[in-house]
Amino acid sequence: MARAGLNPQVVVRAAAQLADEVGYEKLTLAALASRLGVALPSLYKHIKGADALAQKLSALATAEIADEMMTAAAGRSGADALRAVAVAYRSYARRHPGRYPTSQRVPDPADPEHLAAGERAVGVVYAILQGYGIDGAAAVDAVRMFRAAVHGFVSLEATGGFGLPREVDRSFDQMIAALDIALRSWPSTGPRAR
Known part of the structure; x- marks a missing residue:
């Protein structure tokens, strides 16, 4: 089940913060799911995959x-x-x-x-x-x-x-x-x- 309050904008912001902390090359969907306190499959309810996340992070x-x-x-x-x-x-x-x-x-x-x-x-x-x-x-x-x-x-x-x-x-x-x-x-x- 997806964590309450989680939406695509929250996911992208968390990815941006994580990328700044660990480096973009070390940003993974698994690490992001862990940061957000959700199982990896739950993350896909808010972001379609690694390329979609990269595009949204680029837009931000x-x-x-x-x-x-x-x-x-x-x-x-x-x-x-x-x-x-x-x-x-x-x-x-x-x-x-x-x-x-x-x-x-x-x-x-x-x-x-x-x-x-x-x-x-x-x-x-x-x-x-x-x-x-x-x-x-x-x-x-x-x-x-x-x-x-x-x-x-x-x-x-x-x-x-x-x-x-x-x-x-x-x-x-x-x-x-x-x-x-x-x-x-x-x-x-x-x-x-x-």
């Missing part, structure tokens, strides 16, 4: 990070907005090391809330880029550069990938400064095909 993490990025960008523009959003992104990844990786999953087209969260997150970066005069196809490239740089940095940091004897925060600041310079000189069109 994407919504959370989008909200934090939007809050950080509010009332800011240019380099100030760029830095604030990058710092918020990094801060989220540090506070939620288990659920953050799931935010990199492409939103499920069948989940309108997941799609909306993804659009909010990307929309924040697009708004910053407008302040640099970057739009259209050039903005797609710039969004990808921002995401690759910041995600790459936080992923390397999370796995202990920075071993050189230099303060990591300083390197992060330098990366954001370099992104600002790149965006201020962004070409309006991409390179020509050869």
Whole structure:
């Protein structure tokens, strides 16, 4: 019998907390059922399986990070907005090391809330880029550069990938400064095909 008060939202929130505690790679349905105090078959009344849980966890993490990025960008523009959003992104990844990786999953087209969260997150970066005069196809490239740089940095940091004897925060600041310079000189069109 399912535990009273258990629903899909409670299950996903518990999975997010567990992932942050043990790491996403160690999150299993059995461990989640144990955390919730239910038998594994009872968990299937609320979540269809591991892939469905991963998708819902991704939707949650994407919504959370989008909200934090939007809050950080509010009332800011240019380099100030760029830095604030990058710092918020990094801060989220540090506070939620288990659920953050799931935010990199492409939103499920069948989940309108997941799609909306993804659009909010990307929309924040697009708004910053407008302040640099970057739009259209050039903005797609710039969004990808921002995401690759910041995600790459936080992923390397999370796995202990920075071993050189230099303060990591300083390197992060330098990366954001370099992104600002790149965006201020962004070409309006991409390179020509050869």
